[in-house]
Amino acid sequence: MYQKGSVKDLENLCGIDQLVKIFCELISYDTTADELSSTVPSTVGQLRLGAFIAARLSALDYDCRQDDKGVVTVKVPASEGYENSRKLCLLSHLDTSPDADGANIKAALVRNYRGEGIELENGQVTDESICPSLASHKGDDIIVTDGTTLLGADDKAGVAVLIKLLHDIRLNPSLVHGPLTVVFSVDEEIGLSVSHLDVSRIDCDFGVTIDGTDVGELDVATFNAAGAVVSFTGRSIHTAVAYKKMVNAIGVATRFMNMLPPLEKPEATLDKEGFYHVYGFEGNVGEATVRMLLRDFTTEGLKARTDKVLSIARMLNDELGYDCVCAQIRHQYSNMADVLKDRDEILKLCRKAYTNTGLAVKECWIRGGTDGSNLSCAGLPCPNIFTGGLCCHGVHECLPVQSLNASYNVVCELVKLVAKGI
Numbered sequence: 001m002y003q004k005g006s007v008k009d010l011e012n013l014c015g016i017d018q019l020v021k022i023f024c025e026l027i028s029y030d031t032t033a034d035e036l037s038s039t040v041p042s043t044v045g046q047l048r049l050g051a052f053i054a055a056r057l058s059a060l061d062y063d064c065r066q067d068d069k070g071v072v073t074v075k076v077p078a079s080e081g082y083e084n085s086r087k088l089c090l091l092s093h094l095d096t097s098p099d100a101d102g103a104n105i106k107a108a109l110v111r112n113y114r115g116e117g118i119e120l121e122n123g124q125v126t127d128e129s130i131c132p133s134l135a136s137h138k139g140d141d142i143i144v145t146d147g148t149t150l151l152g153a154d155d156k157a158g159v160a161v162l163i164k165l166l167h168d169i170r171l172n173p174s175l176v177h178g179p180l181t182v183v184f185s186v187d188e189e190i191g192l193s194v195s196h197l198d199v200s201r202i203d204c205d206f207g208v209t210i211d212g213t214d215v216g217e218l219d220v221a222t223f224n225a226a227g228a229v230v231s232f233t234g235r236s237i238h239t240a241v242a243y244k245k246m247v248n249a250i251g252v253a254t255r256f257m258n259m260l261p262p263l264e265k266p267e268a269t270l271d272k273e274g275f276y277h278v279y280g281f282e283g284n285v286g287e288a289t290v291r292m293l294l295r296d297f298t299t300e301g302l303k304a305r306t307d308k309v310l311s312i313a314r315m316l317n318d319e320l321g322y323d324c325v326c327a328q329i330r331h332q333y334s335n336m337a338d339v340l341k342d343r344d345e346i347l348k349l350c351r352k353a354y355t356n357t358g359l360a361v362k363e364c365w366i367r368g369g370t371d372g373s374n375l376s377c378a379g380l381p382c383p384n385i386f387t388g389g390l391c392c393h394g395v396h397e398c399l400p401v402q403s404l405n406a407s408y409n410v411v412c413e414l415v416k417l418v419a420k421g422i
């Protein structure tokens, strides 16, 4: 027997759980990022949500700015006596993934999840085959969608945590903190957020993003990443006289793809294995283009993948006797672990914040990137803390309330630990 969510139960919970209330306000804004947009931020909803947050925090007397790109930055001076503590930056992002609809989100609450699956309002079922992490959330109260949109826990759960933190700092003098910079970034889901941030102006010793998933997870490593655009110039000639003259760009591109290691694809790799991923192909006899991602946890590994692509291109060119294949490879981001390994105190503080709030730390290697990968490389070392959101980027996205509150507790504890220099 599947459980169903109740809108009324969620409304009632908003009356007693401020964090949930803030979260529900945030998801009423459609902030879906749009890769095809030429504006910054890519959608006006992000500007609207940023303006709402800026107004709300300004009303609490914070020095809060929304810049022309839509990024909201809050500078929080230290509590008295903690002015010399390390400067901490806390980041979350306003936008949601374009992979699913983010407008008119109708959330509901499933109380005391029993583990048999959840029937969403439109009849779809979210169960452990779709969302394996649900298995460890029996007994939790879980916020779900109606099955037609994503939920927006990625990353409005992180945004809610930071807004509540700023509320509580005003109300509760025992929440001591050093100098804080809180950043609500834009267009993270389309890979642009860090390009809209100025790390030198953030001016902090280190940061954490609150943009992870299941409770207890601490993301400490990401891929090194490069993108390749490989173009093929064929020799088009009438088929009647093509013998030994035509070079079909589609054929050369196909050979190129077949020369990539067949077992080093996303669908054939896991854990700490890297891959080559062809995600785009277009072509005709005259020209063809292959777009691909190269991913590896080590810099040497990524270099080897880059060299492999270039050597296949060279080999084909040698064989054809002209420059048919041209590979352009662009670095995308680097593994944050390479930066964090020299700043061990950061992960120590994070681990302590988890254990002090009663959580076992699960350190994760992310098979992707986070804002923290780019920020770490730009000089702001930045691991990633969980928000509690599960199964993000789709209609089965859900958020256990207990995990969301655990995320808040960890961030609060981290702020105190950094202030006290423990």
Ligand SMILES: [Zn+2]
Pocket: 093, 154, 155, 188, 211
């Ligand atoms: Zn996110």
